[in-house]
Amino acid sequence: MRKFWCGFFIFWPIAAVVYSAVSPQFNWWFPGPSVTELGQRIDNLFYLILIIVTAVFIGTQVALGYVLWRASHSKAERAWFTHGSHNLEVIWSVVPSVILLFLALYQMDVWALFRVQSFFPKEALNAPVAEVTARQFEWRIRYPGLDEHGVPKKLHLKPQPDDLYTVNDLHVPIGRPVMINLRSDDVQHSFFLPHLRIKQDAVPGQIIPIWFKPERQGNFDLACAELCGWGHYKMRAQLIVEREVEFQAYLQKLRADQNYDGHATPSAVAKKDE
């Protein structure tokens, strides 16, 4: 029986380590490398913590296994008891504190880039591409209108007559920092782009800017990561990263669709009095 428990407690940590090690091969891990460089850095932070806790985990498990194994082999040797060691306590308080402090300082620039507006790339901060409004149970998206050259205008906080609307379909250009303004119409939602390692709560009454610089073209999931009601699962949208020209063409098509009046060529929509 002693051997059984010895084996039992040694088996599980080994199984956990093996499971984690093979996970990426079976797609039980991140959904591929991050589409943004910042996401890559967030991954790196994650891996750093993972390595530290894995080392601690393996160390403690090996110690535990060793104790169990030794005890199961000798009936003569008795366990000894201690009522505290000041030195040990200092060590296991100071060492984790140092590690935590190191992590807190080490991640600061990533955090600042991700969350603190003064660190956002200026070009993104000054020209948000779209406003994304979460509502039960969809993502409503508003792009600014286009000027006479087909270039997006400035996005205003208040809706403008020539704004372009779409739902569940967020297009952004590749290779430059873009920012969206996140809002909520009703309850708390969470804007989750797993491939970009972005997760940000949408809070009613607040406009929360989120920036990212997508480096890979493709169609990525946009999901809600905050249980927001019975239709929470329905908030499945897509983020489409495309080349600048495609993005512009998309907006132009959006404009043509939105101005469709039943005749093949969308009529000229001259806003003469604005």
Added chain:
Amino acid sequence: MSVRWQSLIVGLACALAGCGGDGSQMRFVENSTLAKPVHRKARVVVTKQLEEHFGTPLNSVAWLKLPVKYGRAEGKVTAIEDQTVTVELNAESADLTGFDAADFAGTELLLTSGANQGKTVTLVTFDGKKKTFEMAASDVVPAVNDQFVAGGNVLRHGRKLYARHCQHCHGISGDGDGPTAKYLNPRPRDYRQGKFKFTSTAGPAGKATRDDLRRIVGQGIPGTYMPAFVPMLKDGEMTAIIEYVRWLALRGEVEWQLLGQFKEDYAADRAKKEAKEPVDQAKSAVDQAKLAIKEIDETIKANTDESKKAELDGSKKEAKAALAAAEKELDKAKSQMSAKETEAEKQLDTQLKEFEKAGLAELLEEVTGDLADKWNAVEEEGALIIPEMARVPDSAESRKNGKELFFGKVANCVNCHGLAGKGNGAQTEEVGKNLRTGELYPAPGLYDDWDQPIKPRDLTRGIYRGGRRPIDLYRRLTQGIKGTPMPGAPKTLKPEQIWDLVNYVLSIPFDPSTPKAAPAHSVVGQSGEKGHAN
């Protein structure tokens, strides 16, 4: 298409988890509002017909008379070996592709020619490449060259998707009364009238096209709880859901028509009324006799001529005798009432049975034919409302013209939408009459065809439920919103005037003269609309 046969059964096997027990929770419910005034026996007939032609939610019937694309495949048997039937599909029925072989488990293959014409065999799988069906053991053995119909996968697929995504609001029967419905405002659509609000087709009776439904399911309805289902639902899934919704709507419409017909002929209180008729007649005879006596009494009182007295007394006697006879007649009628009622019930029963044998099939034929015509008509080319001219450029002048129309007597938008376009016009304060029942509505304001209170759109919000494209607004303005008090514009308005109105309406949210703060005006339960412009 040849409709020698009626329908094929599209079973939805209960193999999937989450479908425990006998599936008794999954039942179509009767349209109780409509059924109430109908005799219970006639209601049973309707329920029976619906079950025969539509089945149950888990065992749907693809009634081929309905304008629904079930995913039907037609063809002929080319070889048969044990349980494997090799077939050749007709060129136009290639819609079996794209479905899992497992989708065919439990569906039926209906033979439409040969010795077994009209009989069915149950299928196990379908191999799309080899064009073979595997059939379950059966007494019916198809022969080479037999024609057949199979499939119905679209309906099956739609059923599953509807259950997952739509049912909790729109209900199993499409009655807009699923478990989450009561928390929503506006209420989810009740499909059973076959009415859909936002269509691109003409008139108040115009059905929704498949594209209309696709647009609503795909893009959602801003300002309501109908969410957008794209990109979650893929193309084939959308098709399946749309066909299923059409099927449910048609089921509701058939029920509607049958109950409407039966309400006339087999009213719930028919026997009672018939039995009461002699009593009522006797009663009025008694009343008349009493009145006659009273009149004679008055004449006697007023009479001063002695010579006439005897004559008057005589007629009073006569009148009294008549009253006694009438009273006797009344007693008799009263005592016979229950027997008469039983008799009338019996008569109704016989009549209904006869109708079931003779007239019902004809009625169904008429109803389905009419529905098929209506639903098919909107899919035809030219059914879409396309303005005669392109949009009038959105200029200050055009908006000014539109504004004049908005406030004018002809379009009279202001009556409902209000001076500031906030949806609080004079009409919203008036008590209206329910045109269907002839009764007054319980509270002032506007009501829709589902008897729900409805508020005219607040045009200052920039939320356009039926879509914000100029074409959408043009269609709303010219055709109205189906099932609601929003009428189509009078025919006297020219297309350019409609465009002026469109331009004005689109400019309202940005009109600086529009008061910004919303007044705390409330018409019963219209607090649900949220959000900024979208």
